Amino acid sequence: MNMRLMRTPSAVEVAITGKCNLRCLYCSHFSSAADVPEDLPTSEWLTFFEELGRLAVLRITLEGGEPFVRPDLPELLEGIVKNRLRFNILSNGTLITDELAAFLAATRRCDSVQISIDGSKAATHDACRGQGNFYKAVQGLEKLKRHGVPVTVRVTINRTNLEDLPEVSRFLLEELQLPNFSTNSADFMGVCRSQADKIQLSVADRSRAMTLLWELEQKYPGRITALAGPLYEAHDWLDITQAQREKREPKNGRGHLTGCGGVFTKLAVRSDGVMVPCVHLCHMELGRINRDDLGEVWRNHPELTRLRERGEIPLSDFSFCADCQYLPFCTGGCPAVAYTRTGQENHPNPDYCLKLFLDKGGRLPDVHI
Amino acid sequence: MTATDRPVANPLVVLREEFDDWAILFDPDTGHAFGLNPISVFVWQRLDGKHTIPEIISEMKKTFRDVPLEAENHLREFIDNLLENGLAGYEFQT
Numbered sequence: 001m002n003m004r005l006m007r008t009p010s011a012v013e014v015a016i017t018g019k020c021n022l023r024c025l026y027c028s029h030f031s032s033a034a035d036v037p038e039d040l041p042t043s044e045w046l047t048f049f050e051e052l053g054r055l056a057v058l059r060i061t062l063e064g065g066e067p068f069v070r071p072d073l074p075e076l077l078e079g080i081v082k083n084r085l086r087f088n089i090l091s092n093g094t095l096i097t098d099e100l101a102a103f104l105a106a107t108r109r110c111d112s113v114q115i116s117i118d119g120s121k122a123a124t125h126d127a128c129r130g131q132g133n134f135y136k137a138v139q140g141l142e143k144l145k146r147h148g149v150p151v152t153v154r155v156t157i158n159r160t161n162l163e164d165l166p167e168v169s170r171f172l173l174e175e176l177q178l179p180n181f182s183t184n185s186a187d188f189m190g191v192c193r194s195q196a197d198k199i200q201l202s203v204a205d206r207s208r209a210m211t212l213l214w215e216l217e218q219k220y221p222g223r224i225t226a227l228a229g230p231l232y233e234a235h236d237w238l239d240i241t242q243a244q245r246e247k248r249e250p251k252n253g254r255g256h257l258t259g260c261g262g263v264f265t266k267l268a269v270r271s272d273g274v275m276v277p278c279v280h281l282c283h284m285e286l287g288r289i290n291r292d293d294l295g296e297v298w299r300n301h302p303e304l305t306r307l308r309e310r311g312e313i314p315l316s317d318f319s320f321c322a323d324c325q326y327l328p329f330c331t332g333g334c335p336a337v338a339y340t341r342t343g344q345e346n347h348p349n350p351d352y353c354l355k356l357f358l359d360k361g362g363r364l365p366d367v368h369i
Numbered sequence: 370m371t372a373t374d375r376p377v378a379n380p381l382v383v384l385r386e387e388f389d390d391w392a393i394l395f396d397p398d399t400g401h402a403f404g405l406n407p408i409s410v411f412v413w414q415r416l417d418g419k420h421t422i423p424e425i426i427s428e429m430k431k432t433f434r435d436v437p438l439e440a441e442n443h444l445r446e447f448i449d450n451l452l453e454n455g456l457a458g459y460e461f462q463t
Contacts, residue, residue: 004388056385058395058402084383084397108398 003264003311008055008295011266013279016045016076017065018271022092024116025128026158026186026199029065034282035190038272040289042072046079048269048289053083055295059111061088063279065271068095074103081109089113090154093140094133101147112150115141117181118158120167127160128199141176153181157209157229158199165212173220180222183213184229188340188351189280201230207363210234214365228334234365237354240329241364250328257310257346259331264308267298277307280336281345310335310346320348324355373460376448377418382456384413394456403454408433409447418460422448 017039020029029035052060060080067073067089080087086109093115104110117137119125125134144151153172155161161168172181185206186192186199201209209230217224217231226232243250260278267286268279275286275297286304287297298304315321315330324330332338333352335345342350350356378384383395390407405413411432415425426444430436451457 006387008385010385056383056395058383058385058397081397084381084395086397086400111400 003261003308005264005299005308007299008057009265009267009298010057011059011061012052012057013061013063013266013268014045014048015064015269015271015279016040016062016067016073017070019069020064020066020092021069021095022066022130022133024092024130024191025195026156026190026192028187028189028192028280030191031194032190032280032282034270034276034279036270036272036274039070040271040273042075044273044290045076048273049076049079049083049085051289051294052085057085059086059088061090063090066092066095068100073100077103077107077109081107085109086111090116091140092116092129092133093137095136096140096143098143098147101143101149104144104149105147110149112152113144114152114154115144116156117141117153117172118156118161118168119164120171121164124161124164124168128156128158138176145176151178153178155181155183157183157185157201159201159205160199162201162205162209162212165209166216169216169220169224173223180225182225182227183231184226185209187228187334187337189337193340203357203360203362206230206233206357211363211365214367233352233357237357238364238367240326240354243329244326253311254331255315255328257313257315257332257335257348259333259349259352260335261311263304267294277304278336280334281307281339283339284345307335307345313346315348318348320350320353326354330354371462373418373462374421375418375460376416376420376422376451376457377460378413378416378451378457379455384410386410396454396456401454403456412444412447416448416451416457 015034018036019039068091088111091113115137117125118128119134122134141151155168172178185201188196188200192199210233213224213231214234224231263277268276269289270276270282273289275289276282277284284303286301315327315332321327333349337351338347338349339345381398383397384392385395386392390410392405392410394403394405411429412425422444426441429440448457
């Protein structure tokens, strides 16, 4: 499947800091290749935002680390606004003050601030994110809402909050009256790798999470979303099993490594200014901002080309996929987890393997599509 | 003060060129995006406060082959749409 390449990325993800005030047990940042000691000074980021403006990049996502640890965040946001960009911020929510929330609202350029909330109560949220942080995160969210800043919530599902999912949904959608929230699950990245057996969902947990989320989706139609994790897997895998059963023609691109199209639309930058394909592929260094031309890197870097061509690699090339009845319908999943699991980006992600999941006793939700 | 007859693009709006000379106009204040075909891109690039609409049409006829008779109406409609959406305006002169 050939996809055409835009002259410049439409969006850029920037880790404006590698520092964070929390030490979450499944943090994908610390202990990964993104965990670098240096944070760029304000002036470097402002120069970079000028380049983004010149290249007609439309959106920037600020992340870290924790973006709100930077005292110069308002100055950075002014630079973003000046260069005609819109922005999102990914945050743990604990450092958001009224003053900052008012500042964000006044920019009129904030698409959303995404706050991580993993539980309906302190005990669940704080189990992985540290004591006292549930109340701080909820307070941060309330401040944003009060000032009219668009706010979203991401729930990272893990062993400690699995059974809290119905209450989490009630808390976020009914009590806090959010329009929706998104879910994923603790992935085999960063800190999580060293304690995966305590944090990551087991096969039985994933089955349970899928069933719970499927039921919650019926209760709150259209208000729980996922681009990864058990809810996404439930939808994709039920579709795959049905397509296979009905001997349907596979959809375009399936049967190849087409699990992620991010490299066709966006680029990422580490907190030390090194350009990378994605915040989760930080070991792939492509150049440095304000030294290397971003447009040139985007269009011509051989590592990006290699990732963009992964969609042409048939899953049948991998012994891992041998004899899999679902092969024609599979995408191979996320290249970043494929890398942390196998050491190769251009490999199917074993954690996204339906056959493996079922062979280990996994069960999909009992539904009739 | 009176408005000039030379339309001017809103300098806050981003022209992002994509494939085959197509482009999108992006208004960062609203997040709205509008698709432009190659002729609209040509027109947008001449909304500089120096060109009148007849001058833009004249340049268009020199640049593109087989410009239809109704092109002038289409161009005026296009500019009216830009004006309605706050993507362009007319400069005032004292």
